[in-house]
Amino acid sequence: MTIALRRLYEIVEASPLAKKIWVVDSYAAGHQTVQRMARELGSVTNLEIATIEGLARSRALPALAAGGLTYASRGETYWIVFSLMRSVATASWSGYVPPALVAPGVADRFHRALTELREAGVSSEDIAIEAFEQRAKGEYIRGLYSAYEQSLAQHRIVDFAGLSRLAAPARTDAATLFLLDGGVRLSEVGRAMLERLAGDRGALRIEPEPDFLAPESDFPIDAVDWFRALGPLAESKEALRRAAASGVPWDDCELLLSDYAGYVPALYGLCRRFDIPATFAGGLPIGYSELGKAALGYLDWLASGYRADALAGAMKLGGVRPPEDAEFRRSDAIRLLESSGIGWGRERYVLLTSNPYERDTDRVAAEWLDRLIRRWLLPVPAKASDWSAADVADGLAAFLADCRPPAAAADASVVAAVAELREQLGRWAADRIGAADALAVVRRRLTGCAVEADSSPQPGKLHVASIEQGGLSGRRFSIALGMSEEHWSASVRQDPVLLDDERARLSDALETSGSRALREREARGRRLGSIRGRVVFGYSSLRLAEDAESSPAYELLQLYRAARGEPEADFETLDAAIGEPSGWVGAGGFAADLEDGMTRALQTPDRMLRDGAAEVFRLFPSLAAGAAAVAARKEPIVGPYDGLVPSLAQAAAEGDGADGASPIRSFSASKLETYAKCPLLFFYQEVLGVRPKEIVEYDRTRWLDAMQRGQLLHDIFCEYMSETAKQGGHDRGRLEGICERKLLEAAARVPPPSPHIYAKECDAVRKDVAVFWRMESRRESKPRWFELELHKDEGSFALELADGFRLSLRGYVDRIDEVGDHRYKIIDYKTGQPKYYDEGAFYAGGTQIQHALYALAVEQWLRRTGADPEARVTEAAYAFPTERGLGEEVSRPQEGRRDDTVALLRRTLEAIRGGLFPPTDKPELCRRCDYAAVCGSHAEWKKHARAFPENRDRLAPLLEVNGSV
Ligand code: SF4
Incomplete structure (x- = not known):
């Protein structure tokens, strides 16, 4: 009581x-x-x-009603001040804050100042310029205030001051x-x-309740305890630990925070972690709800210059889903977005629909995404300087409308907050203030909203409140957190618009910073004075950010003196009485979770750490299995932890996909070459079907990435050679014409970041085309087929090797030339450097098998299709028709190599079917590998495993593949 x-x-x-x-x-x-x-x-x-x-x-x-007036809340009158500050350039008094410098935060300060003046009963006419330190400032405030009063009168609006009157x-x-x-x-x-x-x-x-330290207070000074902790997170956990250990039901406990915004994230996270039902009087920041995160994600997307990865993140947070009957999943659409090459830039979203798609479902997913994005951008002007805050709020509302329906109260309050914001902004904030300010305004308003606010304590739930809001519940057990001097003491900073001296000169009714700090401190003391029952005070003795010590508030020392009857006690005495600070795992007593229990069990009495590995592995068998895997990988013998999985590979190679393995239905040259380079990489990609996430980073300094540029060159070469074959002769003008047209088509498909970058890259492509021209003008062979697709659509080409040995193949051959009677040469264009294609290395340990594989396949294709029943492919070549490639050509004569090629392919398939997938013996490859995060140092540990005698039999087929020259 x-x-x-x-x-x-x-x-x-x-x-x-x-x-x-x-x-x-x-x-x-x-x-x-x-x-x-x-x-x-x-x-x-x-x-x-x-x-x-x-x-x-x-x-x-x-x-x-009688006056036809409308009431505008403080949130709404802010817009009047903001708008006036941005539009007063012509007023004689406007120089103090030029409109160009009026950011939302600046307007907020002036709005507060005008509101205080109005509510203190000071009108614009009462303002004496001499009251201000600077004349220009006085003129500005008086001019702005007068304009505000006129605006209210003109629009028949009343603010709170007007309403009170x-x-x-x-x-x-x-x-x-x-x-x-x-x-x-x-x-x-x-x-x-x-x-x-x-x-x-x-x-x-x-009269309010006396201060908790006042002699007349009934505050339960004999039932007080205290603790200190290493930072707010440890302090919050210790508070919950003490509340749980007290035996008092959660709905008879209240936590009072001196710094609500600073402590509530930790407490919210801990309550969720420990499944403690809780109400939060001041609510939680909007980012604690799923839709709130999505809403902020949408704003981040706009602010980032439309980065595709930011949009993908917002879509995931918002649970944006395709229609029920769609044949694609949201993850498919997001993958398309991430791999589209958009990067950032509003105009580049055209790539979604202009990119070529092999699968119909991808095209449909891209069109769905395109429709959504257009809807989310419709209210937001393309030109950044034309944006208003209302436009941004409208775009945000359109985005949220496509997110998952609000499932929790917190999500519903986000939708309601955005609706209210739109309503307010639609009425007051249609000014075109530019992208940065419009985004800042909407973000500021959104982050100022609280979700899940339960201002009254609820049955069955712990109540968490600021000290200003709390202390009234009458609960039996209270814990006040943040009792350090840093958190407890109220700020005495002056208001930056109306300084203390100016306030004193303007009106007695205007509060100065000193009197405000005193009032706030007294109000807190009186709130604590309302507490009855048991009370615990906690504070953080460590400022984590600065790694510095923090003192308890002076009030805590006074409390100690009164409670212990030691009026002379100082901070040292208090520290000694409080004892060791509590860390994340607590100082003893009640264990909040397994982490507390285990960490304490691992500590010796003198706080040294015991070796608890055996106990940890006993409790967590999966950790023990992981440790065994790492140990085995460090051994020289290869085994199951090194990618030796015969059963899994067999099932996959036979196409039943047992044990979750993806069936290998067909091979391509690049798959076989990947196996030879790193069997483990092949295993991840082809057996397990694990793909790295394709996120294309957009580089402002580049138009086309390596793949797009390679494709463009291939297209130019292919079209030119097809035309040349038809028309029977080279023509440089034709080649250059095709090149220019293809460049324009590419620019329409992939918008360049700037005219300068576009011009630079076009020149580079033209130079490559000139190299191609020089190579072709010297060539004597007769071009016959281009971009030949060996397989048909979803099927594969059955390559007959020997004795019923057959390989299902998929692949495209860049070009086939006729070099003599029934004799052909395959040409594969490369846009890289020739140094990796050593003339002496025919198969390069199985990592260059494409030329030989295609030689066999093309020969069979020519014969089977009747194009030339007597065809023989006698040569294959890698051509480098670019400036980088210096127009070189690396030849691989095929005559007499057929048996070697068949043997190599047979051994490669044998190794794959035998489940041999150890890591590469060239760890340097790992530096550029997408799977490096998974493998860690595996390749380094097994670098010499192939040479180890015990492994020779196990790895025999693989060793033969890698031994092929
Ligand atoms: S990181 Fe190294 S060992 Fe692992 S898959 Fe890639 S290349 Fe192979």
Whole structure:
């Protein structure tokens, strides 16, 4: 029972039949007080709870209606100030804050200053320029204030100050007893209004509860305990540990935070982790709800210059899903987006629909994405300087409409907050303020919203509140956190617009920074004074960011002195009494989780760490298996942990995909070459079907990536050679014409980042084409087929090797030339450097098999299709028709190599079917490999394994593949 509560109860009980209005800071505070009174003293009748704003709104209604006026909240009047500050360039007083410097935060400061002046009863005419340190500032504030008053009058709007003045007593007010909570800070206009409403009887002020350290306080000083911790996270965990250990039900516990915003993320995360039901009086930042994260993700996407990865992230957070009957999943669409090559840039989203897609489902998914993105961008102008905050909010609303329906209350409050924001911005913020400011405004408003706010404690739940909001619940166990000097002491920083001296000169009703800090400190002390039952105080003795010590608040020392009867005690005595700080795993006693328990079990009495590996592995068999795998990989003998998996590979190679393995339905030259380079890489890709995430990073300094550029050159060469074959002769003009047309087509498909980059890369392509021209003008062979597709659509080409040995093959041959009667040469264009294609290395350990494989395949294709039943492919060549490749050509004569090729292919398939997938013996390859994060140092550990005698038999087929020259 608190002193203030008893006083209120006695007054209410003394006039049971009269109507009483209890004027409080917030409805939540009023309801908690009344509930506590009913619980501890008995129920009361005819008591209505009201706030000053609520009273003003209800008592000014008739005047608003009669005058055709509209009330604008503080959130709405902000827009009037913002808009005036940005549009006053022509006013004589406007020089102090030029419109170009008016950011949303700057406008916020001036809006607060004008609001304070209005509510202190100071009008623009009352403002003396001499009251300000600088004349220009005084002129600016007076001019802005006057413009604001005129704007209100012109638009028939009233703000809170205007509303308070319009408020008139209701018919029943004459017989009403107005009771004012003495802790409420009334502005000048609020005080005047209350006096008017209460009439001659005046409002009866109920003295607030005394400060918890005041001699007259009933604060339970004998039931106090304290602790300190290494940072707010450890402090929050220790608080929950103590609450759980207390045996008090969660709904009889309250946590009071001196720094709500600083502590609530840690407490929220811990409550979720330990499954503790909790209410948060001030709610949680919007980013704690799924839709809130998605909303911020949408803003990040716009702010990033439309980065495709930012959009993919926002879509995932928002649960944007394809229609029920779609034949693709959201992950397919996001993969398309990430691998589209868009990178960033609004205009580059055209790539979604202009990219070629082999599969119909990909095209449909891309079209679906395109429709969505257009909808999300429709309200946002293409030109950044044309954006308004309302445009951004409209785009955000369109995005959220396509996200998953709100599943939790927090998500619903995000949707409601955005709807309210749109409504407000639509009315007040249509000015074109440019992308940066428009985004800043919307982000500021959104991050200012709280979700899951439960201002009143709920049954069954721990209640978490700021000290200012809490302390009224009457719960039996309270813990106050953040009792360090740093968190407890209120800020005494001056307001940057109205300085303390200026305030003092302008009006006595304007609060200075010193008096504000004192009032806030007193209010906190009185809130703590309302606590009864057991109380624990905690503080962080370590400032983690600065790695510096932090002192407890002076009030904690005073509390200690009073509780222990040691008036001379100093901070050192207090520290010694509190004992060792609690870390993440606590200092002893109650263990909050397995981590606490295990870490404590691993500590010796003198706080050294025991070797607990055996115990950890006993408790966690999967960790033990992982440790065994690492140990085995470090051994020279190859085994199951090194990719030797005969059963899995057999099943996969036979096409049944057993044990989750993806069936290898057909081979290509590149797959076989990958196997020879690193069998483990082949295993990841082809057997397990694990693909690296394809995220194309957009580089502002590059137009086409290596693959796009290679494709462009192939297209130019192919079209030119096809035309040449038809028309029977070379023509440089034709080649250059094709090159220019293909460049334009590529630019339409992939928008260049700038004209300069485009021109530079076009020149480089033209130079490559010139190299190609030089090579072709010297060539004597007769070009016959180009971009020949060996397989048909989804099928494969059955390559007959020997004795029923057959290989299902898929592949494209760049070009086939006729070099003599029934004799052919295969040409494969390469856009890289020739140095990797040594003339002496025919198969290069199986890593260059394409030329020989295609030689066999093309020969069979020519014969089988009847193109030339006597065809023989006698040569294959890698051509390098680019500046980088110096126009070189590396030849691989095929005559007499057929048996070698068949033997190599047979051994490669034997190794694959035998499940031999050890890591490469060239660890340097790992540096550029997408799977390096998975393999770690595996290749390094097994670098010499192939030479180890015990491994020779096991790896025999692979050793033969790699031994082929
Ligand atoms: S990281 Fe090295 S060992 Fe692992 S798959 Fe890639 S190349 Fe092979």
